[in-house]
Amino acid sequence: MNAPIFTLVDVNNFYASCESNFNPAIANVPVCVLSNGEGCVVARSKEVKALGVKMGTPWFQIRDLAKEHGIIAFSSNYALYQNMSQRVHSILRDMSPDLETYSIDECFCRVDTVAHLYGGVDEMGHAMKDRIKQWTGLAVCAGSGPTKTLAKFANFLAKKNAVFNGVCDLISMPKPERLRWMAGVDVGDVWGVGQRIAARLRAMHINSVLDLRNTSPKTLRAQFGVVMERTGNELRGISCLGLEDVPPPRKQIIVSRSFGAVVTSFDELRESIVTYASTAAIRLREQGSVAAAIQVFVSTNAFKTDEPQYSASHVVPLVDPSDDTRELIAAALAGLKSIYRSGYWYKKSGVVLIDISSKEIRQRTLFDDDEARDRSARLMAVLDRANCEFGRGTLTLAAAGLAPRWALRFSKRSPRYTTRWDELPIVK
DNA sequence: TCTGGGGTCCTAGGACCC
DNA sequence: TCTGGGGTCCTAGGACCC
Numbered sequence: 001m002n003a004p005i006f007t008l009v010d011v012n013n014f015y016a017s018c019e020s021n022f023n024p025a026i027a028n029v030p031v032c033v034l035s036n037g038e039g040c041v042v043a044r045s046k047e048v049k050a051l052g053v054k055m056g057t058p059w060f061q062i063r064d065l066a067k068e069h070g071i072i073a074f075s076s077n078y079a080l081y082q083n084m085s086q087r088v089h090s091i092l093r094d095m096s097p098d099l100e101t102y103s104i105d106e107c108f109c110r111v112d113t114v115a116h117l118y119g120g121v122d123e124m125g126h127a128m129k130d131r132i133k134q135w136t137g138l139a140v141c142a143g144s145g146p147t148k149t150l151a152k153f154a155n156f157l158a159k160k161n162a163v164f165n166g167v168c169d170l171i172s173m174p175k176p177e178r179l180r181w182m183a184g185v186d187v188g189d190v191w192g193v194g195q196r197i198a199a200r201l202r203a204m205h206i207n208s209v210l211d212l213r214n215t216s217p218k219t220l221r222a223q224f225g226v227v228m229e230r231t232g233n234e235l236r237g238i239s240c241l242g243l244e245d246v247p248p249p250r251k252q253i254i255v256s257r258s259f260g261a262v263v264t265s266f267d268e269l270r271e272s273i274v275t276y277a278s279t280a281a282i283r284l285r286e287q288g289s290v291a292a293a294i295q296v297f298v299s300t301n302a303f304k305t306d307e308p309q310y311s312a313s314h315v316v317p318l319v320d321p322s323d324d325t326r327e328l329i330a331a332a333l334a335g336l337k338s339i340y341r342s343g344y345w346y347k348k349s350g351v352v353l354i355d356i357s358s359k360e361i362r363q364r365t366l367f368d369d370d371e372a373r374d375r376s377a378r379l380m381a382v383l384d385r386a387n388c389e390f391g392r393g394t395l396t397l398a399a400a401g402l403a404p405r406w407a408l409r410f411s412k413r414s415p416r417y418t419t420r421w422d423e424l425p426i427v428k
Numbered sequence: 429t430c431t432g433g434g435g436t437c438c439t440a441g442g443a444c445c446c
Numbered sequence: 447t448c449t450g451g452g453g454t455c456c457t458a459g460g461a462c463c464c
Contacts, residue, residue, distance in 0.1 A: 034432090035431095035432035035433070036432055036433070037430095037432075038430085039430075039431055039432055040431065040432050042432065042433090042464095056431085056432075057431090058430065058431040059430070059431085060429080060430035060431075061430085061431080063430090076432090102463090102464085103463080103464045104464075105464080106464080191462095191463080192462065192463085193462085194461065194462050194463080195461095195462095196460085196461065196462090197461075197462085224461095225438065225439075225461095226437095226438075227437075227438070227461085227462080250434095250435075251435090251436080252434090252435075252436095253434090253435095254433075254434055254435075255433090255434090256432095256433070256434085257432090257433080258431090258432075258433090301431090302431090303430095303431055350433090
């Protein structure tokens with residue numbers, strides 16, 4: 001077994017780049033992408049970052065700034081991002097079969113067995129970057145190191161320092177140079193160190209990545225627990241985190257949204273819960289699992305401190321673990337009934353599928369009805385096939401409501417260029 | 429007017445059992 | 447005066463990630 005070498009590849013400003021990719025007119029214009037319901041900024045082009053707009057900033061707070069600098073905002077177009085993500089990932093999988101999809105715009109590749117085919121780790125990083133640029137139009141950075149945490153760090157350096165030209169390889173970098181770079185980066189930028197822990201580290205005079213690297217594992221263990229101890233070891237080049245090449249099935253599936261309009265009635269909450277439970281059931285079937293319970297929650301707008309506040313959740317166990325949309329909806333609605341209180345302005349609702357297990361190893365119960373189970377499976381298969389072929393939402397349960405008033409709007413969404421025939425880009 | 433959504437893991441403390 | 451002890455399971459909360 002070789003000593004592992006990890007390369008982390010991620011797309012620069014992923015959502016924003018997807019938008020400008022298909023719309024050359026906005027190539028060098030400040031662009032940002034907004035969250036569901038056009039609430040927060042969730043992605044920024046480099047021009048928007050340069051204006052000091054932070055991730056997660058509420059859109060209404062930067063309206064004036066946007067007008068002043070001509071920032072163009074898009075609603076989220078997940079169909080487009082998901083599809084572009086698949087293209088990037090499949091290019092990488094061709095080059096490095098040992099790959100973990102870490103997020104929609106990031107892959108960890110284990111390259112120690114293949115890097116020689118490209119002439120080395122650094123060369124392979126450049127090959128990845130060039131091929132993705134050529135085949136998808138997207139710019140990526142690649143960072144390599146002997147551990148995942150160091151690959152993340154290398155990627156950070158590649159992104160922030162023009163000298164690297166988008167590719168940083170810590171393996172071939174002489175150690176003194178590596179330590180110099182570590183001394184120059186804030187401890188809060190380490191993968192696994194968030195705001196809280198960064199503040200506590202600084203109080204202990206651990207300010208840079210190098211400081212953290214030089215802190216004894218014992219201290220990290222005692223002060224912060226096993227996770228930070230592992231991070232410290234990874235920074236010293238001891239690989240503690242392996243590649244998760246087959247994604248483990250999700251242990252919970254959450255579907256929730258804020259409302260686009262004030263909701264007070266039970267009927268509208270019911271529509272929302274039916275809609276979310278249906279979506280959750282689809283995701284559950286996609287991974288071949290069943291859920292033994294479903295949690296429902298509702299809440300008012302916590303930012304409106306002058307309005308009466310209420311939030312509640314309830315877990316409803318299922319008689320028998322299921323992936324049937326109708327059974328999950330029935331359980332969810334029973335939960336909603338038990339927590340609904342009239343007289344509140346609801347802002348958000350959601351469902352969580354929990355106690356998830358594989359459908360194959362489902363426990364049979366005394367009252368198993370094989371025929372009913374078979375009918376259910378066939379009905380769900382038809383539902384899923386129709387929605388896959390003709391687009392999500394083609395076939396839904398009537399209780400979800402048609403064009404509900406509470407649904408979020410996507411007034412700024414770009415065309416779904418790559419996944420809808422009627423929205424393909426047109427070349428004149 | 430307007431403040432995202434979806435995940436994971438670890439830990440501490442209580443309930444419960446023998 | 448002197449109040450067992452150890453193990454497991456579950457849950458809530460806190461921390462992190464993108």
